[in-house]
Amino acid sequence: GAGVSQSPSNKVTEKGKDVELRCDPISGHTALYWYRQRLGQGLEFLIYFQGNSAPDKSGLPSDRFSAERTGESVSTLTIQRTQQEDSAVYLCASSPHRGTEAFFGQGTRLTVV
Amino acid sequence: DQQVKQNSPSLSVQEGRISILNCDYTNSMFDYFLWYKKYPAEGPTFLISISSIKDKNEDGRFTVFLNKSAKHLSLHIVPSQPGDSAVYFCAARADTGNQFYFGTGTSLTVIP
Numbered sequence: 081g082a083g084v085s086q087s088p089s090n091k092v093t094e095k096g097k098d099v100e101l102r103c104d105p106i107s108g109h110t111a112l113y114w115y116r117q118r119l120g121q122g123l124e125f126l127i128y129f130q131g132n133s134a135p136d137k138s139g140l141p142s143d144r145f146s147a148e149r150t151g152e153s154v155s156t157l158t159i160q161r162t163q164q165e166d167s168a169v170y171l172c173a174s175s176p177h178r179g180t181e182a183f184f185g186q187g188t189r190l191t192v193v
Numbered sequence: 194d195q196q197v198k199q200n201s202p203s204l205s206v207q208e209g210r211i212s213i214l215n216c217d218y219t220n221s222m223f224d225y226f227l228w229y230k231k232y233p234a235e236g237p238t239f240l241i242s243i244s245s246i247k248d249k250n251e252d253g254r255f256t257v258f259l260n261k262s263a264k265h266l267s268l269h270i271v272p273s274q275p276g277d278s279a280v281y282f283c284a285a286r287a288d289t290g291n292q293f294y295f296g297t298g299t300s301l302t303v304i305p
Contacts, residue, residue, distance in 0.1 A: 084236070113292070122195075123237075123282065123295040136291040171236055181227055182293065184236035 082106070084185035086172050092191045093162055101157045101188045105174030112149055113175075113182055114157050116168040123171065129155065130178055162192045196220045197285050199296035207304050212270040214299050216283035219264065223285040227293065228257060228268045231280045240281075241268070273303045 085104040093099050105112050114126040125139035129149040140146070144162075149155040159166055169189050173182035198217045206212045214228075224245040229237035243250040243257045243266070250257050256269045270277055280300045284293040 086236075115295075122297040123284075123293075125292040125294070128291040130291070139292065173236075178291070179225075181239045181242055183239060184229075186234070186236045 084172055084174055084183055086170075086185035086188050088188060089186065090189045090191075092193060095164060095192055096161055098158065098160045099162055099190065101159075101170050101172075101190070103155045103157070103172030103174075103185060105153070105155070105172070106183060108152075108176065109174035109183075110152050110177050111175045111182070112155050113173045114147055114155070115171045115173065117171065117187075118165075118168040126157070126170075159190075162190075164192045166190060167192045194219075195297070196223075197283060197294045197296040199281075199283060199299050201299050202297075203300045203302070205302045205304060206273045208275055209272045212268075212273045212277065212301055212303065214268045214270075214281050214283075214301065216266045216268075216296055217264060218266075218285050218294075220285070220287060220294075221264070222287040222289065223294075224288045225286045226257070226259060226266050227284045228255075229282045229284060229295075230277075231282060231298070237282060270301075273301075275303045275305050277301060278303050 087102045110131045112129040115123045127147045128136040144160045147157045169187040171187045173184040175182045227242040228240040231237045259266045280298045282298045284295045
């Protein structure tokens with residue numbers, strides 16, 4: 081597709097379960113970001129990938145969160161032992177390279193019950 | 194600590210009039226600024242950007258103004274249309290950083 085694709089669109093999970101969120105960036109985009117937006121709040125940076133460089137993980141809120149990216153393609157964000165405060169919309173974005181605007185996917189709405 | 198602030202949670206404007214959305218920042222290292230528009234249940238859509246070497250950038254009905262001394266930027270929409278009703282986020286990044294810092298958004302309602 082032409083845009084950033086995220087799956088699933090919605091995910092409801094029980095507290096304590098692990099979840100995996102997927103992001104397919106725009107083809108050829110070397111930079112990839114994960115953000116989250118909790119209800120009533122702004123976008124919160126989680127992690128940044130740029131090509132084959134080491135990712136910037138400075139935004140990950142705890143060691144329950146991890147992300148991987150294979151080369152310049154798909155990325156997965158994994159949340160282990162989910163908690164209710166993890167409920168949010170998780171947004172992925174990509175850009176052609178570091179210096180330009182980022183294009184966002186539609187997000188994955190995660191609800192932890 | 195919120196480095197990018199949008200102090201107006203909401204704004205209502207009559208169709209055809211000008212909409213002015215404001216954004217303030219605290220980090221003097223920011224050198225690239227962007228505006229995004231977001232409809233419910235969709236991801237943010239890029240609107241317009243400006244680098245710190247400029248004080249104005251225009252794209253159709255959208256103009257962004259940057260006042261570096263005041264650490265302030267604004268987005269002007271002229272004329273406003275009902276389809277512009279959405280949440281608008283400003284964002285900023287430092288040349289040495291990776292992440293974009295986002296404001297908390299301003300919900301714009303354009304009244305027909």
